[in-house]
Amino acid sequence: MTGYDPTDTPAEERLVGSGADREDQAVEVALRPKDLGEFIGQEKVREQLDLVLRAARARGATADHVLLSGAPGLGKTTLSMIIAAEMGAPIRITSGPAIQHAGDLAAILSSLQEGEVLFLDEIHRMSRPAEEMLYMAMEDFRVDVIVGKGPGATAIPLELPPFTLVGATTRAGLLPPPLRDRFGFTAHMEFYEPHELKRVVHRSAHLLDVEIDPAGAAEIAGRSRGTPRIANRLLRRVRDYAQVKADGLITREIAGAALAVYEVDARGLDRLDRAVLEALLKLFGGGPVGLSTLAVAVGEERETVEEVAEPFLVREGLLARTPRGRVATPAAWAHLGLTAPGSAPGGAGNGNGQQDLFGA
Numbered sequence: 237m238t239g240y241d242p243t244d245t246p247a248e249e250r251l252v253g254s255g256a257d258r259e260d261q262a263v264e265v266a267l268r269p270k271d272l273g274e275f276i277g278q279e280k281v282r283e284q285l286d287l288v289l290r291a292a293r294a295r296g297a298t299a300d301h302v303l304l305s306g307a308p309g310l311g312k313t314t315l316s317m318i319i320a321a322e323m324g325a326p327i328r329i330t331s332g333p334a335i336q337h338a339g340d341l342a343a344i345l346s347s348l349q350e351g352e353v354l355f356l357d358e359i360h361r362m363s364r365p366a367e368e369m370l371y372m373a374m375e376d377f378r379v380d381v382i383v384g385k386g387p388g389a390t391a392i393p394l395e396l397p398p399f400t401l402v403g404a405t406t407r408a409g410l411l412p413p414p415l416r417d418r419f420g421f422t423a424h425m426e427f428y429e430p431h432e433l434k435r436v437v438h439r440s441a442h443l444l445d446v447e448i449d450p451a452g453a454a455e456i457a458g459r460s461r462g463t464p465r466i467a468n469r470l471l472r473r474v475r476d477y478a479q480v481k482a483d484g485l486i487t488r489e490i491a492g493a494a495l496a497v498y499e500v501d502a503r504g505l506d507r508l509d510r511a512v513l514e515a516l517l518k519l520f521g522g523g524p525v526g527l528s529t530l531a532v533a534v535g536e537e538r539e540t541v542e543e544v545a546e547p548f549l550v551r552e553g554l555l556a557r558t559p560r561g562r563v564a565t566p567a568a569w570a571h572l573g574l575t576a577p578g579s580a581p582g583g584a585g586n587g588n589g590q591q592d593l594f595g596a
């Protein structure tokens with residue numbers, strides 16, 4: 237079997253999970269780049285945003301609404317704070333799930349100051365009535381507040397000061413077109429290259445007063461799944477190890493040894509990722525195998541395998557989702573140091589005829 241005990245680490249608390257935990261939130265405040273110059277990578281987005289903000293400043297106007305899309309931990313919140321800082325404006329932070337009624341949104345919008353930046357995280361999760369109120373607010377800086385109920389209800393128009401909405405979403409495709417179209421500038425944040433993450437690690441190490449050499453930073457960067465938040469989190473765990481087991485300096489060896497303790501491998505896969513791959517290779521000969529069968533084999537929920545492990549495995553080219561089921565790529569065999577079985581059709585263990593026992 238795979239040796240993975242799912243009760244050990246809840247999926248959302250994984251060291252390589254890209255959501256923010258409580259410790260992250262505290263440290264992230266200290267590590268956030270404060271202006272566009274400090275923001276590493278995302279060259280195109282930075283260049284375009286710089287133009288948008290400079291032009292608005294030169295006109296003495298409020299910046300256009302901005303939509304940022306991309307995976308968690310890539311810097312959307314950071315960028316929204318930078319937009320406010322560059323515009324010399326205050327920022328209000330809220331999220332789609334926090335705005336369930338149009339009245340919640342009306343209360344926020346009506347208390348904004350002129351030029352203020354409103355950061356709306358997970359904008360795709362707002363309720364429909366709030367979304368519709370937002371259309372008008374974004375376009376005309378006006379909302380209709382409904383007073384009363386039923387036939388006696390009246391709409392009272394309320395003028396708003398000009399503001400900049402910065403919407404963030406992990407799934408731009410989920411936004412209704414009328415909402416998407418009201419953003420003057422839309423940017424998609426890509427995963428970071430290892431050399432960019434290396435700069436993130438160096439910068440954070442400096443701010444946290446941690447000693448690290450270039451090879452140590454490269455080692456952490458290479459295991460960070462293209463995500464600055466993960467790079468910062470791995471850096472903190474490696475720092476702990478370097479303090480306890482060595483003299484505090486992070487070298488390649490120290491980083492490697494520390495991350496081995498936390499079971500984050502050279503490519504950034506953790507135990508769950510490897511358990512999925514191992515099951516796919518060792519139990520099902522590389523697939524195709526149905527998602528449900530694979531999930532049962534690793535003792536996890538279907539959703540956990542599909543939403544937590546697979547996106548990274550697919551992105552890394554280790555696993556493919558096909559109409560017939562999950563299939564391991566040659567890179568997956570190589571990564572686990574296993575040899576792919578010969579191509580003999582129907583041969584024992586090649587798994588090509590595997591059925592999904594529980595339906596895909």
Ligand SMILES: Nc1ncnc2c1ncn2[C@@H]1O[C@H](COP(=O)(O)OP(=O)(O)OP(=O)(O)O)[C@@H](O)[C@H]1O
Pocket residue numbers: 254255256263264265267268269274275276277278307308309310311312313314315357436464465468
């Ligand atoms: N380009 C960057 N340069 C340096 N550090 C960065 C960069 N992008 C993000 N970070 C760091 O990564 C951490 C996570 O960033 P942030 O909270 O902005 O991500 P996010 O995309 O808003 O994530 P989520 O959608 O999960 O809230 C922060 O500590 C920030 O300091």
